Amino acid sequence: MRLLTKNKLLTGVLAVLSVAGVGAWIYQLMGGLAVTGMSNANSWGLYIALFMFFVGLSAGGLIVASSASVFHIEKYKQVAMPAIILSTVCICCAGAFVLIDLGGIQRIWHLFASPNLASPLVWDICVITLYLVINVLYLRFMHRGAEHAVAVLSRFALPTAVLVHSVTAWIFGLQIAKEGWFSAIMAPIFVASAMDSGLALLLIVLVALNAAGVFETPKRLIASLAGLLATCIAIDGFLIFCEALTMGYPGAAGAETLAVMVSGPTAPFFWAEVVGGLAVPFLILVFAKNRERTGLVVGASVLVVAGVLCKRLWLLLTAFVIPNIVGAPGVLSGAWMMAGSYAPTAVEVLIVLGVPSLGALAFMALGSKLLAPAGAEERASAPAAAELDLEAQTA
């Protein structure tokens, strides 16, 4: 619990936010989802956007750690432990957001009693559960120093990590009803933005752990990961461009949706991502000299994470702006109004702050236990972890 007790102020703030979040959730359970800003016209909001966001954030860790084993990239093995802890915490946050978004969580057992195997939501729950199990096993094997078990598991971890983002994308990408979602490129885009936001968060956490003196990452490795981040940003940007061009070029229904995105209600999020989340960090990280400077790497990473959050928002909300049939019963809001709008309420904001706060506390607790420069006893039982520490210190 070293990380928690050493940073009392941070721990305190996170604890208060967590408690407020739990309180807000209880309030929501009592009042129903009416306490949120969602409506029939805009039936998904911040919770689902944050669900996508956290599934993505979870990627970086597991993909870096497992590709270290699969592709024999020795240097990435050093950061496998913090990477997997991060990935585990983020996937739990993602799962929490799905549960929070349910209107009838008391009936959730039907999901297991009579699952509809054609539903992408069922696929997602299966894959996320598998992903969580793999993460926990990974932590256990690494903590025990079971090198061979880690190597075997990583062969399953990498495809599962790709799958978990693809399936999350298919929740949206398979819906023919929504012009803004129905696209085969949705899964590749999700994997790409999972890679860049996840990697960026990993870099931020590694630098923070460095500063806290808990876990040391060599500067060379930070620079190398930053280079990988630049590549992922470029791929993400390319895929978004492909999608936007295909939407706009025929000048048909897709162009209307594109207009909402580039000059309509969701435009601020779109441009914040394209400029602040893709262009600027790419231009910073594309130069090798900048990658050597930790401050710049962290700055660019923060921009990438914020950019991907903006992307989740425009991706989700754009699809709700233009209904296929104006004034249909399901877009009714108020007695005679024809359309709805969406703005999150205080309850939603509190919950959305509370979940990651709880996640951060969990990360600090797990980090203290698993990353600690082990005591003599632990050193004996976990030779690999000790070796890892030594390696980090000498490098």
Add this chain to the structure above:
Amino acid sequence: MTKLGLAISLDRCIGCQTCANACKMQNSVPMGMQWNRVVTEGCDIMDGAHGTYPDLSRTYLPIACQHCENPACLKVCPTGATYKDEMGRVEINYDNCIGCRMCMAACPYNARSFNWEDPVHDPDFNYGDKDVPVRVKGVAEKCTLCKERTDRGDEPMCVKCCPTKARTFGDLDDPKSAISQLIREKHAYVLLEDKGTKPQVHYFD
């Protein structure tokens, strides 16, 4: 097989909303919700007009669940709460609905409403048919094609109450039924045909 459906004459519809109110009464639809609604086409207010003065026109489009043959909502429902029954209607088993709203995202027609809070009735009781199930907070609902009435062999309430007889109810699988003949003779069409959901609600001019 029976495949129940509706055929609606847009030529006869006068936008009086009687069907919408009849539906609300029959099914105890709570405040702030409608299962069936008559939309004034081409403008964003009720009973407005489209075009530029003096070339104005006003047309109405009654819309509710389309009871699709290939329902997008059914496929995505994680618990199987949404189902296609033996009469070809798309129905919801409210006890199994976990309120994920996947169906609302999937329906191209925005036919579904969600119980965001405990349903509010004004007057404060279930004014609908005694056989219509009560819905609770956190479940989705929509037109059932008046399941309770049609099970008894009656017409849906919207069909019965329409003052201009714009709505025809019947079995689409029976080529001799009035609805099948109307669809053939009037060259009826469906909404958003390109989405491939194959609605069982047909429209004609």
